[in-house]
Amino acid sequence: MTALVVQGLTKSYGGVQALRGVSFSVSTGELVAIIGPNGAGKTTCFNLLNGQLAPDAGDITLDGRSLVGRAPRDIWRLGVGRTFQITATFGSMSVRENVQMALVSRERRLYAPFAAFPRLYAAEADALLERVGMLEQAARPCALLAYGDLKRVELAIALANRPRLLLMDEPTAGMASEERGALIALARALAKTDGIAVLFTEHDMEIVFGHADRVLVLHAGELIAVGAPEVVRVDARVQELYLGAP
Amino acid sequence: MSGSALLLQxxxxxxxxxxxxxxxxxxxLIFGVSRIVNFAHGSLYMLGMYVAVWLAPATGFWAAVLLAALxxxxxxxxxxxGVLRRLYQAPELLQLLATFALVLIVRDFALWAWGPQDMLGPRAPGFGDAVFIAGAAFPRYDLLLIALGPLVFVLLHALLTRTRWGTLVRAATEDREMAAALGVNQRWLFTGIFGLGALLAGAGGxxxxxxxxxxxxxxxxxxxxxxVVVVVGGLGSVPGxxxxxxxxxEVKAFCIGYGYSEITLAVEFIVMAVVLVLRPWGLLGKPLPAPRGAAAVEPPLGRIDRKAALALACLAALLAGLPLxxxxxxxxxxxxxxxFALFAVSLHFIMGPGGxxxxxxxxxxxxxAYGAALLLLRAHAPTEAALxxxxxxxLGGAALCGWFAVRLAGVYLAMLTLAFAQIVWSIxxxxxxxxGGSNGLIGVxxxxxxxxxxxxxxxxxxxxxxxxALLWRALGAPLGYTLxxxxxxxxxxxxxxxxxxRVQWIGFAIAGTFAGIAGALYAFSKGSISPETLSVPRSVDALVMVLLGGVQTLTGPAWGAVLFVWLQDELAREVEYWRAAIGAVVLALVLVFPRGLAGYLKERFAR
Amino acid sequence: MRLLVFLSGVLLAGGAAAQTVKIGELNSYKVFPAFLEPYRKGMQLALEEINAAGGVAGRKLELVVRDDGGTPGDAVRVAEELLAREKVNLLMGTFASNVGLAVANLANQRKVLFLASEPLTDKLVWEDGNRYTFRLRPSTYMQTAMLIGQAAKLGRKRWAIVYPSYEYGQSATASFKKLLAKAQPGVQFVAEQAAPLGKIDAGAVVQALAQAKPDAIFSSLFAADLQKFVREGNTRGLFRNLAVFNLLGGEPEYLDPLQDETPEGWWVTGYPWSAIDTPEHRRFRDAYQKRWQDYPRQGSVVGYTAVHAAANAITKAKSADSEKLVEALKGLQMQSPFGPITWRPIDHQSTMGAYVGQLAKKGGKGVMVNWYYADGAKYQPPDQEARALRKAP
Structure with missing residues (x-):
């Protein structure tokens, strides 16, 4: 079942076209990677999807509802979870509280002035942490975590809203190589069991070709190849892009 | 105004x-490089004035200016x-507390050294008279100043753009961490920039x-x-x-020229508020780079556990017995x-967890306070209703100011709140x-x-x-966590x-409301109310209490208020130069407990 | 043993306290030191004189001095401390009008005498006057009225006004306009400049005043504002051919810093300390200079006279009881360095006056010449007017 549909997405900054008419879709349970050299438009694409930027033209729909023109917080409520390239968690809170924060937001109790926060949805938060393998560290302040663990916490936060779509911007950047595979495998498992569409950008080609169901290749703002990893790997234009002209 | 009057104004x-x-x-310059909000800058200016007046009879005016600046x-x-260097690792704003202490010390020092009487210095030799411009006399010295400003501007600009030192200063202004990573010796850079800033302040004085x-x-x-000038221009920007x-x-001169002199009381703050609402980084400023790395991470806020709750209950019982x-x-x-404890806790609510x-x-x-007094005196409401x-x-004031303030960040936000307070004050x-104007209202x-x-x-x-209790409770509830x-x-x-x-706005309004509760209680406890209650020094008092107690602790600000009010009461009674004494105590506390009293105790117990 | 020593100490202290009459003096010593340091010396001198002469009503007089921090809120707390801890018999002091009114308000509530020595606001004895508050210095209204005679005599038509923008300056301006219009019908007020206290933009103000082409100026500026205004006006020639009247301009606190800038010919209220040769003033001046090796300022006279007023009231009442002191002060006649003064029963204002004269330069210093004493009794509104203004008995 198709979750995310992107059609004719276009964005330019002061005359420079960052994206030109990009169209693609992602289905539930599918892991799709966006690759491309620096400046190809990956980050722009992501920021359009999560609402930090507004497109000049084109449409983005999730389960038939358009995401264009909505603030990031509203897009999140429509079922889009995300992890950041440079991890962003609440440093003054514990791991569990970080997840609870997302749960409290999901339940729209953000402004409750008297409820004791530490007791709210603690069990559900722990369950989420268990799924990402972070339960043992639930009580630690986020500020003290190793980088890879922070990525897992972000994953747990992203899962809190039972997302339909998960956006992961360079999920394995900054991690040791043995951790990378584990994290992406985890994301993959979650996607399959919960039926989440996953879109991620990635520099590590081993990760991309080892785990993605499909690969999108962006170059100079245009989508030049789409398909299963083994198809994209042998695509002439992709070869040319990465290996230079034959 | 006629053409010549326009020209002269x-x-x-x-x-x-x-x-x-x-x-x-x-x-x-100082702020740009070190991110220090230097309250003591006015004191350096004042020192420059006193030193110049003091030296001028012996050395002549121009030599006195030079010596004073040096x-x-x-x-x-x-x-x-001696002081600030020890505080760069401390939480932001703590340097502010240290410079506030210096203000108190310097003022009492000047009183001690030069006596209470105003000292009118000499005229500048060669520039004491007036020249005629468009038929009116205009002080020759003012012409010199008009020339001097751009000259200093050009010199500073050259220093910043043409010298290696200036390049380092600009690099540090743009990106402190990067400059440090590139091996810039920050210590001497900071000392140098502080000295240069002080030189300019002293010369200005x-x-x-x-x-x-x-x-x-x-x-x-x-x-x-x-x-006001620095913020309107954009922090760290000399051209700004x-x-x-x-x-x-110019705005001031023309307000006076056109006969709107009453407005001069608040006109610069009105200008600042307007500029900040329209241009959140000032006229020529750039968004401040978000601090990176460990320094940006706030420690977790304490929680009132069973033991602490028991201790607080005991304290409440003790306090209930105080009248006996x-x-x-x-x-x-x-x-x-x-x-003042409630006042400080309300400020902390928005300043600590809210940032x-x-x-x-x-x-x-x-x-x-004014609300209570006006309800009682003008609407003849009973005490209970007035309270x-x-x-x-x-709440109304905080909601209004907060609406604009939450769109800004950092010092800009702080200065917009200051401008709002000054405008309310002048009203x-x-x-x-x-x-009741400057006299205020009595019979409350x-x-x-x-x-x-x-x-x-x-x-x-x-x-x-x-x-x-409610504010602390809210900090432990989703609202506080969301902040x-x-x-x-x-x-x-x-x-x-x-x-x-939105959550910041809500927090701002709540903090303002609780400050208002404190104010209403204050009015009835004093029987009178005057504009002093909403003046800048009162705002500074609240900042001092919060920082003294520890801005990143839960209960610290309340202890800070206890300490500060008690200290003021005690020292004002017992010590001749009591302001300097308060300054010295605050300075000592800042240096010994950079995380505030409660922060220090928390660290001790954590070990 | 230690307890015994402690207890006997307490008893002794209590015993000693019973012997003295305590004046609780609170003032903004560190905010307005130029005025209040001489004030403190004046008080001290008076206290020593009184106690050397055997005290009051058979008891020694004691001063308990506190800094009120310069804010009404803190001043009220300090006053509470004086009343509750020090058990003072009366309150005295305060400088700024808002602090004076706040303490007067408290005195009324606590039913204790408050001798407001310095605050000038008219409201202290009129609109906001109360049974327990008495004021020593001539009020804003009185000092303004003292200048009206000379102002009207000159017959100048176009007046410009400059004042510090707070209550003192505002009411001085209002009184001046009202009184002068009455004394000299047809007079015009061509410009009005309000300057933030301590922050006058003197160049622009002088320029704006000159623009209005006045032939006389009334100013209630003082301290740093006055000095800036004078220097700027001198440089720009504003005062040439103009008659200038400046409230308080002759008080040594504000005149002395002017030195060779002193604008000659200005009419001012003030205190020509070196020239007053009445016996009562000579005695005061000699005693003051002997005690402090310094010359007296206006503040010295106010502090000195305030303590003597308290002593006189206690002697007359033969008691330190508040109600009796209030009754004693009403109509009390006493001597001051400025001559005899009376405490008006009608509004609790003393008739202490001020000296009106013109500024002149002598040896690079400002002095007052052509001066005369303006007795405060003569510069009051008609009794029924004062009564109408005052709500309290």
């Missing part, structure tokens, strides 16, 4: 602008080495000597002007400071302490028929059942106790459905 504005620029440029520069560098006497109130006047000084100098043990004055002092440092929190204290309804005025100060006594000191103390204990989320990582907060501005 324009020149007056220029002269004023150039003296403003000299002070402001140094402040801007002496003040050396003083500034020593302050940086010395050059003001032919225009105004050295007096003990000059420091606060200079610092507030300089802050120059432009802003021109704008403000203490004399009447103990109750008066305790009432003051309770009121929004309000420099104008007294506005809400004052609005609450209950007055905080709504503070209270001038709206004679309603607020509570109903007979609250007239005794012990009855009123119990009321204050009850209301402040409940108020503080912290917005402070810790705004992007992440947005990405999990949090409307950061």
């Amino acid at each position: 324009f020149l007056n504005g220029l002269a004023g602008a150039n003296s403003l620029f000299l002070v402001a440029a140094g402040l801007s 002496i003040v520069a050396a003083t500034g560098a020593l302050v940086e080495i 010395a050059l003001a000597v032919p225009r105004e006497p050295a007096s003990l109130a000059v420091d606060l006047a200079a610092i507030s002007d300089a802050f 400071a120059f432009l802003a000084a021109l704008v403000i100098g 043990a203490g004399d009447e004055y103990t109750l008066v002092l305790a009432t003051d302490i309770l009121v 929004l440092a309000s420099f104008g929190h007294a506005a809400y204290l004052g609005l609450g 209950a309804l007055a905080p709504l005025l503070a 209270a100060f001038q709206w004679d028929s309603v607020t 006594w509570p109903a007979p059942w609250l007239a005794s000191k012990s009855a009123y103390y119990y009321l204050a204990l009850l209301v402040c106790g409940i108020g503080i 912290r989320a917005g402070r810790d990582a705004p992007l992440r907060a947005d990405a999990i459905g949090i409307d950061v501005r």
